[in-house]
Amino acid sequence: MLDADVVLRVDSAAGRAGAVREVRGAAAVAKRARAGGVRETQPALVNGAVGIVVAPGGRLVVVLAFTTKGDRIVEIDVVADPEHLRRLDLNVLGD
Numbered sequence: 001m002l003d004a005d006v007v008l009r010v011d012s013a014a015g016r017a018g019a020v021r022e023v024r025g026a027a028a029v030a031k032r033a034r035a036g037g038v039r040e041t042q043p044a045l046v047n048g049a050v051g052i053v054v055a056p057g058g059r060l061v062v063v064l065a066f067t068t069k070g071d072r073i074v075e076i077d078v079v080a081d082p083e084h085l086r087r088l089d090l091n092v093l094g095d
Contacts, residue, residue: 002026003072008033014062014080029076045091053092060085 008023015021023032040056046065054062063085067075079085 001071001073002029003069003074006072006074006076008076008078010078011081011084013082013084014078043093045089045093047089053090055092060090063088063090 004026005024006026006029008029010019010021012021023029041052041054044051044053044063046053046063050066050068052064052066053060054064061080063079065077065079065088066073067077079088
């Protein structure tokens with residue numbers, strides 16, 4: 001599902017201090033995603049596009065917003081900044 005040239009961007013609130021904020025390429029992005037070990041995720045519409053919310057105990061912590069072209073994910077933005085999260089239009093999708 002990842003485009004070969006996919007770009008993953010992580011805001012400063014979502015990443016560890018000194019961590020790489022941008023990763024490029026399907027293999028590198030997949031490796032980073034596996035290392036993250038994110039739990040308690042739900043599919044959602046993020047500003048009308050496909051995404052994922054991370055909300056342990058019902059508390060929104062992180063949003064992954066996907067940009068797609070055709071059937072491939074070309075960009076993933078990881079957002080944890082509380083002010084940015086408040087401005088997102090989120091619609092968590094049911095089971």
